[in-house]
Amino acid sequence: MPQTYPFLDLKAINRPYMAEMEREMAAVVSSGRYMGGERNETLERTMADLCEVKHAVGVSNGLDGLTLILQAWRTLGLLREGDGVIVPANTYIASFLAITRAGLTPVPVDCDPDTYNLDADAITADDLKRARAVMVVHLYGRNAWTAKLRDIAVTRGLLVIEDTAQSIGAHSSTPGLGGSHMTGGLGHAAAFSFYPTKNIGAVGDAGMVTTDSEELAKTVRALANYGSDYRYHNIYIGSNCRLDPVQAAAVSVKLPSLSEVSRRRRENAAAYAKAITNPLLTLPQIPANPEEHVWHQYVVSAGSHRDSLRAYLAERGVDTDIHYPVPPMHQPCYADFPGKKDFPVTDKLASEILSLPISQATSVSDITAISQIINEFTPSV
Ligand SMILES: *Cc1c(COP(=O)(O)O)cnc(C)c1O
Numbered sequence: 085m086p087q088t089y090p091f092l093d094l095k096a097i098n099r100p101y102m103a104e105m106e107r108e109m110a111a112v113v114s115s116g117r118y119m120g121g122e123r124n125e126t127l128e129r130t131m132a133d134l135c136e137v138k139h140a141v142g143v144s145n146g147l148d149g150l151t152l153i154l155q156a157w158r159t160l161g162l163l164r165e166g167d168g169v170i171v172p173a174n175t176y177i178a179s180f181l182a183i184t185r186a187g188l189t190p191v192p193v194d195c196d197p198d199t200y201n202l203d204a205d206a207i208t209a210d211d212l213k214r215a216r217a218v219m220v221v222h223l224y225g226r227n228a229w230t231a232k233l234r235d236i237a238v239t240r241g242l243l244v245i246e247d248t249a250q251s252i253g254a255h256s257s258t259p260g261l262g263g264s265h266m267t268g269g270l271g272h273a274a275a276f277s278f279y280p281t282k283n284i285g286a287v288g289d290a291g292m293v294t295t296d297s298e299e300l301a302k303t304v305r306a307l308a309n310y311g312s313d314y315r316y317h318n319i320y321i322g323s324n325c326r327l328d329p330v331q332a333a334a335v336s337v338k339l340p341s342l343s344e345v346s347r348r349r350r351e352n353a354a355a356y357a358k359a360i361t362n363p364l365l366t367l368p369q370i371p372a373n374p375e376e377h378v379w380h381q382y383v384v385s386a387g388s389h390r391d392s393l394r395a396y397l398a399e400r401g402v403d404t405d406i407h408y409p410v411p412p413m414h415q416p417c418y419a420d421f422p423g424k425k426d427f428p429v430t431d432k433l434a435s436e437i438l439s440l441p442i443s444q445a446t447s448v449s450d451i452t453a454i455s456q457i458i459n460e461f462t463p464s465v
Pocket residue numbers: 145146147148175176178179221223247249250276277278279289290291
């Protein structure tokens with residue numbers, strides 16, 4: 085049978101942790117305590133320390149984490165219904181959904197053609213007039229916090245929420261508002277996802293909110309627990325968005341290998357950069373400080389040949405993906421989207437980009453072999 089290259093082999097990724105994960109998850113089952121508890125607290129402490137902030141609140145998933153932060157700011161009177169939140173047009177739909185779910189208005193901004201992340205130079209005066217907050221999405225695992233963005237946020241007094249779903253462990257050379265250099269500690273609050281496919285994934289849904297603000301942490305925790313500050317006392321119209329301790333146990337087993345996971349992904353990215361020579365492809369930039377990228381995705385651009393390249397690779401056993409084929413503003417759920425919908429860089433990328441296998445389960449020799457196949461690609465027209 086010819087060799088095949090899966091895009092993301094979750095079973096292989098979890099294999100080294102399997103025995104300990106089963107032990108730790110079983111320990112939750114035999115403990116008789118199925119909500120909150122020691123494992124959640126340990127994971128919260130570890131995530132706060134990682135981000136160099138004071139507080140972390142375990143939540144049900146990344147989308148709920150983002151939504152809860154924005155709802156908490158509304159509850160605290162820092163945002164009002166309809167306020168604008170600047171968000172990169174090139175992102176996963178969850179970034180937009182969180183803003184809409186919190187009764188706020190997404191203000192999309194085009195992305196930088198080199199980093200595929202929010203382009204601070206593309207923020208217009210009109211965007212700033214509408215916006216009270218900015219959502220910094222570290223897409224593909226690349227830090228998106230820049231000196232320019234920091235400057236805009238500080239000058240304009242914007243609230244800064246980070247979508248760190250793809251960037252766990254990524255550093256920023258530009259310091260955050262409170263002095264941290266870690267994504268998740270750069271703005272006023274951040275939401276992580278431990279969805280199984282993320283760099284550190286659970287075996288189901290899980291997420292984490294990080295922040296320096298005690299007031300925000302408390303409000304998020306209450307909102308995630310029926311709006312209750314203490315038992316049978318409800319101060320907010322809350323929801324149920326708590327972290328499952330069985331998932332916290334699984335994540336805690338994997339989290340200590342975060343730097344090894346990032347190192348392996350950087351090694352794979354460097355291997356692609358060295359081995360792919362096909363001039364039809366544009367490869368992702370490796371940042372000057374390699375610690376700024378944790379390579380959640382390795383996204384190449386193949387111009388008008390994207391779909392034929394993808395089909396060619398599939399025929400040769402190389403599994404690929406597209407992140408993302410349709411930008412959020414063009415999804416049917418946003419048919420009535422208020423404001424600008426067309427963003428030249430983002431819209432072009434959607435038809436040209438392709439994600440190659442990059443995870444720690446893909447070896448450097450796999451990368452070399454995939455690159456060789458790519459180098460032999462010639463478009464049929
Ligand atoms: C995965 C992801 C989310 C949502 O996380 P879930 O845990 O799946 O809710 C949000 N934003 C981005 C950029 C993501 O990749």
